[in-house]
Amino acid sequence: MTDLLHLHAERRSARPLLRGSREIQGNVLAAFNKDHQRFRFVRFTDAKPARTWLAAMLGHVDVTADIEDFNEAFSLGRAVLGEDPAGLKATWTNVSLTPEGIVALSINPDATRQDLRDHFPRTAEQAADANGDTGDSAPAHWLFGRTDQHVHAVVTVASDAEDRLDSTTRILDLLDTLLGVTVVHEERAGTRRDQRGHEHFGYKDGISQPGVRYFHDEDPDQPGHRRGHPGQVLVNPGEFVFGYPTESARPSAAAWLTDGSIQVIRRLTQDVDGWNRAVEAHAERTGTTPVTMGARLIGRHKDGRPLAAAKHDNDFDYADDPDGDTTPCAAHIRKTNPRSFTYRTPRQHRILRRGTPFGQGENGEDTRDGERGLVFVAHCTSLEDQFEFVQRAWAGNPDFAAGGRGAPTGTDPVIGGHGGATVDGARLTFARFVRTTGALYALVPSVSTLRLLAAGRELPR
Ligand code: HEM
Known part of the structure; x- marks a missing residue:
């Protein structure tokens, strides 16, 4: 026990800079990474009450250090108890603002619009064709994100317990009503109870992330x-948070963007x-089995094991597989x-x-007949060079060979849209699933x- 506490104290003193x-x-x-999450897409009516709303939201916002402290305490508890510390639960909140929402709150809208231009050259709706959001994926079918819906802010609440999420949501409802904020759409999401950590096609998700x-x-x-974390390459933090070194040249960002991150949200049915x-x-x-075919379309088995030979589930590349024999x-x-x-x-x-x-149903049961999907959320600092690049230049591009010898691969079977x-x-x-x-x-x-x-003060540039 003393050794564990000693190790804990030692690790605290050697923390990487951004951890705190x-x-x-x-x-x-x-x-x-909580079992229950809610995404609230809201619209302001007037700048003044909206600033009061934001000031109230600030009391709920959780920062990196909060999450990391909790996770550290949880790991320590698990090491000491030999099982998950049941009493340790948390409910966390984040607030993001659309460019339209930031401009609505800013006291200097023209300058703010200018600061945002390079980083948000177009809305998701304007990028729809390029991102493959056409046909029945076109903005006309969206529950949020259309220009006429004017979403200004997104509140993400995550919790270990549904009832705690409910009580936070009740407070948020009250604030919204008091301050003239309309909920355009609310999405209830969370881990599948029948298959924790798996998306609805049945494959384990959340295995490969860049290190920061x-x-x-x-x-x-x-x-x-x-x-x-074998195989997890460390990427410069500026790829995910403004104000830090990046991996390639980027347009400069105004000072007020420092420590901020672009958030992409896609509701994928x-x-x-x-x-x-x-x-x-x-x-x-x-001439193969459905299990094998499914794994070949994803590149991993349902339990997350990669098709590529690897000692660890994320420690591999495709350098020895230029023809896609092992991983198509x-x-x-x-x-x-x-x-x-x-x-x-x-x-x-x-x-x-x-x-x-x-x-899923209210109690987490799988509603087989109901609508199911993924609330896809991604962070980056360049839409063009990161999210849209992956979506468009790689997944949706039939000619991108993905490290292969150059023969066309066709489009990504999951997110590449119609194609082959x-x-x-x-x-x-x-077809498009x-x-x-x-x-x-x-x-x-x-x-x-x-x-x-929230204070109606000028943003530093
Ligand atoms: C409903 C839609 C989607 C499903 C069912 C899905 C499913 C999966 C699964 C099962 C994995 C493997 C687990 C892992 O490596 O962490 C994965 C990985 C990944 N997905 Fe998706 N995904 C979807 C949408 C997207 C979208 C929209 C993008 C980006 C444009 C994306 C980008 C990625 C990336 C970057 C990885 C990690 C690849 C790696 O580093 O090896 N996915 N996805």
Whole structure:
């Protein structure tokens, strides 16, 4: 026990710089990872009450240090007790603002608009065609993110317990009513109870994330990699939070953007039966089993094991598999992170994913007949070079070979939209089993910036 406490104290004193940030909101670098989450998409009526609303929200916002302190206490508790410390529960909140919302709150809207222009060149609605949000994924079908809905802020609440989430939501309801804030859409989401950590097609999610330099510990035996997480390459923090070194040149950001992060939210409805039927049909065509075919489309088995030979579930690349024999070049995880490159570093075009499934009953039961999907959330500092790049230049681009020898792969079978993927020599035509039913781009501002906006003070440039 004394040894454990000693180790704990030692680790606290050697923390990486960003681990203790009280400026960066909690879900950006540290990740909420709670079983129950709620996303509230809201619209302000008037700047004055909206600033009061923001001031009240500041009392709820949790920062990186809060999340990390809790997680550390939890790990310590688990080490001491030999099981999860049951009494240790938390409810966390983050607030993001759309560019329209920031301009509405700013006392200097023209300057603010100008500061945002390089980082938010267009809304998710304006980027719809490029992102493949067409047909039944077009903005006309979105529950949030259309221009006419004027979403100004998104409140994310995450908790270990549904009843705690409910009580926080009741307080938020009250604040909204008092201050003329309208809820455009509320999404209840959370871990699948029947298959924790798995998305609705049945595959384990949340395995591969970039490591973040100055936030995660570096492995002394393998510089450039995160300690204790083999295969996790450390990426400069400026790729995810404004104001820090990046991996490639970026437009400069106004001072008030420092410690803020761009948040992409996409409500992706999954047609699970359609996907399963297509997997079965393709398996039959190529003479394999549906289990194998499904794994080849994702690049991992349902339990998360990669198809690529690896000692650890994230410690691999595709350098020894240029023809996609082991992991098809069209597989979802290869199209969205080709890992080994000849012309780029594996530290570019990365995103931090914070998605969580939606579409379970009130008590967490799987509503087989109801609508199900993923609230996909990603953080980055360049839409063009990160989220949109992955979505468009890789996943949706039939000619992107994903580290293969150059033969066209077709589009990503999960998010590439209508199209075809070449898997095991066969051309598989994919209908669209993931439909976009809401999308927006927002900024998760630093706590200082939220304070300035709430106080109606000028933003430093
Ligand atoms: C309903 C839609 C989606 C489903 C069902 C899905 C499913 C999965 C699964 C099962 C994994 C493997 C687990 C892991 O490596 O962490 C994964 C990884 C990944 N997904 Fe998705 N995903 C979806 C949407 C997206 C979108 C919209 C993007 C970005 C444009 C994306 C980007 C990624 C990335 C970057 C990885 C990690 C790849 C790696 O580093 O090896 N996914 N996804």
